Structure formats: C-alpha cells, structure tokens
Amino acid sequence: MNKRESVSGGWDVTPKEAIAIQQQLRSMIVVEKLSRPVKYVAGCDISFNKRSDTVYAGVVVLKLPELVEVEQGIAITKVKFPYIPGLLSFRESPAILEAWKNLHTCPDVLMVDGQGLAHPRRFGIACHLGLLLDMPTVGCAKSLLTGRYEEPPPRAGSYSPLVDKDEIVGVALRTREGVSPIFVSIGHLITLEDAIQIALKCSKGYRIPEPTRQAHLLVNALRRGEIHSQRSSPFRE
Structure with missing residues (x-):
C-alpha cells in the first residue's frame, strides 16, 4: 500500500468505515504558517450528472496577484459513494485526484469548495x-x-469567528460587500490567518474566490459537453 492509499484508507468503504477513517486521520492534520510566498493557487470543484453516476472534476491553477489562469486539469469518472453530509470527501476526492494528475504546475496552495x-x-x-x-x-x-457565528460587518474583508463546541474552527468571511459570507477553515499545513489572507487575495469582486469559481465554471462546461477531452495547458514563463 502506498502513502496515498494509507492516508485515504481506501475509497471502497461503507459510511461507517468512512467516519472511522476521518476519526483516525484527523490527528495527522498540521496547522502551521506557510513556509514560502504563494505564487500559484489551485481551486477544485466537481459537477454531477443527475441522471447517471458520472462525475466531472476540474482543477484550475491561477497565478497571484493577477489571478490569471495558468493551467487546468479535468477528469470524468464514475461516482461510487452516496451523498452524505460530512462525508463528501469519499464521494468527490477520487475524481478530483484524477483531474489533479493532469497538472504540470505544482500549486503552492489548494483551495477546496x-x-x-x-x-x-x-x-x-x-x-x-x-x-x-x-x-x-x-x-x-x-x-x-x-458551528455558529455572528454576522460579520457588511464591508468586504470583514469576518467573524466560526465556533463549534467552544472551539474556533474557521471564520465567516465577507468577500464582497452586501453578499452572504463564505466559510473559511484550515485544511492542512496552513494557519487560519493565512487561509483568510489567501481567500481575500483570491477574491475578485464575486462572493466565491476566483480559484474555486473558475473550477466551478470549468466542471459545468465539462458536464455540458463544451469540453470534449482531458486537457492540461501548462503555463511557461
């Protein structure tokens, strides 16, 4: 079993087994400041065909600070795990990882929807x-x-703590004035402060940060048949 298999715990599992895997792996999450300046941020998303078990996955890499696209990777696979809130990783991650394989650029941070x-x-x-x-x-x-939170001030860039069981697990972040906040939290190898700053640097006048917004547009185009083959367009400086 390779490292990725040992960390994933395998994808062919029951919901009960998936919960056990989450409980086992959560102690492996590392919270630490970013070790180098962020130049490339990737965003990932998926889209489902409601009439079949087909899933469309995409990863878009953007360059900071311009937020210009430098590369994208896509994949079309079959979904095996049912939709269960709290267990989306077991339904969506396999397809995202397939799309990830098509990238040439190594992003500094991955933003996940x-x-x-x-x-x-x-x-x-x-x-x-x-x-x-x-x-x-x-x-x-x-x-x-x-968790619970108080509504952050209406200006863009404001945020308030997201608290669950007396623990701050993220923030409600206002990325655009007058729109509902998004919920930003640590994934791995980052601090909450860095996560907030990355989300703000990637905001471009929309509620959704640009990496995941572009990934969302990509996978919907893929699902509609507007993109007909796997592709990756590496950026070269």
Whole structure:
C-alpha cells in the first residue's frame, strides 16, 4: 500500500468505515504558517450528472496577484459513494485526484469548495485532500456545516469567528460587500490567518474566490459537453 492509499484508507468503504477513517486521520492534520510566498493557487470543484453516476472534476491553477489562469486539469469518472453530509470527501476526492494528475504546475496552495476543520469531526474534504497531496489546503465553503457565528460587518474583508463546541474552527468571511459570507477553515499545513489572507487575495469582486469559481465554471462546461477531452495547458514563463 502506498502513502496515498494509507492516508485515504481506501475509497471502497461503507459510511461507517468512512467516519472511522476521518476519526483516525484527523490527528495527522498540521496547522502551521506557510513556509514560502504563494505564487500559484489551485481551486477544485466537481459537477454531477443527475441522471447517471458520472462525475466531472476540474482543477484550475491561477497565478497571484493577477489571478490569471495558468493551467487546468479535468477528469470524468464514475461516482461510487452516496451523498452524505460530512462525508463528501469519499464521494468527490477520487475524481478530483484524477483531474489533479493532469497538472504540470505544482500549486503552492489548494483551495477546496468545501469544509476543512469546520466539520463535525474536524476532517472535511480540504483536510483529506491536504493529507493526500501533502500540501497546504484551504476550505472555502458556500454553506455552513457545523458551528455558529455572528454576522460579520457588511464591508468586504470583514469576518467573524466560526465556533463549534467552544472551539474556533474557521471564520465567516465577507468577500464582497452586501453578499452572504463564505466559510473559511484550515485544511492542512496552513494557519487560519493565512487561509483568510489567501481567500481575500483570491477574491475578485464575486462572493466565491476566483480559484474555486473558475473550477466551478470549468466542471459545468465539462458536464455540458463544451469540453470534449482531458486537457492540461501548462503555463511557461
């Protein structure tokens, strides 16, 4: 069994086994400051075909500070795990990892459309992917999974703590004035402060940070048949 298999615990598992894997792996999450300046940020997302078991995955790499796209990788696979809140990693990660294989650029940070530590078992998909890829990851979720928060001030860049069982597990971050906050949390190999700053640096006038917003657009185009083959377009300086 290779390192990735040992960390994933395998994907052919029952929901009960998946919960046990999360509980086993959560102690492996490392919270630490980023060790170098961030130049490339990747965002990942998936899209499902409601009439079949096909899943469309995409990873988009953007260059800071311009937020210009430098590369994208896609994959089309079959989904095997059922939709269960709190266990999305077991449904979505296999497809994302297939798309990841098509990249040539090595991003400094991966932004995930989902939870990190802001999870009932402190092990959301951003944590799982961070361990699997051994890289800094940030959870940027559109909806609340666990915890409570006070509404942050209306200005862009404001945030308030997201608290679950007396523990700060993330923040509610206002990325654009007058819109609902997103929920930012640590995935792996990053601090909450760094995660917040990355999310803000990647915001471009929309509620959703640009890496995951572009990944969302990519996978929906893939699902609609507007992209017909696996592709990766590496950037060369």
